[in-house]
Amino acid sequence: MNTTLKKKYCVGLGEILFDVLPTGSQLGGAPANFAYHAGQHGLPSVAVSAIGNDVLGTQALRLLDEKQLKHVLPVVDYPTGTVQVELDKDGVPTYDIKQNVAWDNIPFTHDIREVAIGCGAVCWGSLAQRNTVSRDTIYRFLDYTPMDCLKIFDINLRQNFYSKEVICESLKRCNVLKINDEELVTIGRMFGYPGLDIENKCWLILGKYDLDMLVLTCGVNGSYVFTPGNLSFQETPKVEVADTVGAGDSFTGTFCACILKGMSVPEAHKRAVEVSAYVCTQQGAMPEIPQELLG
Secondary structure, three states, X not given: OHHHHOOOEEEEEOOOEEEEEOOEEEEEOHHHHHHHHHHHOOOOEEEEXXXXXXXXXXXHHHXXXXXXXXXXXXXXXXXXXXXXXXXXXXXXXXXXXXXXXXXXXXXXXXXXXXXXHOEXXXXXXXXXXXXXXXXXXXXXXXXXXXXXXXXXXXXXXXXOOOOHHHHHHHHHHOOEEEEEHHHHHHHHHHXXXXXXXXXXXXHHHHHHOOOOEEEEEOHHHOEEEEEOOEEEXXXXXXXXXXXXXXXXXXXXXXXXXXXXXXXXXXXXXXXXHHHHHHHXXXXXXXXXXXXXXXX
16 A cells, blocks of 8 residues: 555645634635645645635645645636634634635646546545535546545535535545534434434444444544444543644544554544644644654
8 A cells, every 4th residue: 555655645625715713814724724734644635626816816825835735726716715713712613604715616627637536535525515616526526536545525514505415425425424523413413313322323324325434523522433343432632722723624634644554543543633632732724743743
């Protein structure tokens, strides 16, 4: 596996945007965060999205270059995405996501197709599928990925920008589901099994959609990785939280990178928990990760 690894990309596919926080603007969007964190672990990573022909678009390119994160970002006739982020007293964010922006309109270009063909892992969510243009590009991208590609649906439910149909389609197309405890409750209601406890819901989804893994994060209450016949649980470390923006993405990017590098599920899970906890102690979604956590 490791000999082919260098030639295959870890791809964050979907929204790229600026989180407008009380402390100022920061580049974000779950897919770019994911690609950044996979890249921190030494994997060739790419952010795939779209930007506007505007100041924020230019700024996004500059910031990604500074982070040394490769990107394929076609310029489209829509503004670069922004999100107003409010933090509560515990540093937990709520989002006001602007609509009809560049990442809603990602075209399926030749360059994006080339990335798909050379893809070792791809992570996408529900938010970037709120518009049919980007949704179709995501599906076409997935169609071009190699058979052995790790296809991670990080569900990332935001506001009302999701539907049962979109979630069902992505569950059929992924082999790894990443979900948090609140999202699991929503999905349980949506799919008609609200009475089951957390673990049984996860086993049910794992089996029904023939997944290789289901990753469940429960904030301070720990996290689980379900694989057929096995369950890994890790406590959440107690840390001084600056904000939790991007913590889940750092978890997913780290977990994916560690799996691709040949770690066992429990080892990859432990490392993902450690990195995610560190990100919570830092401002923003893309801090530099200390060497001892990269291993």
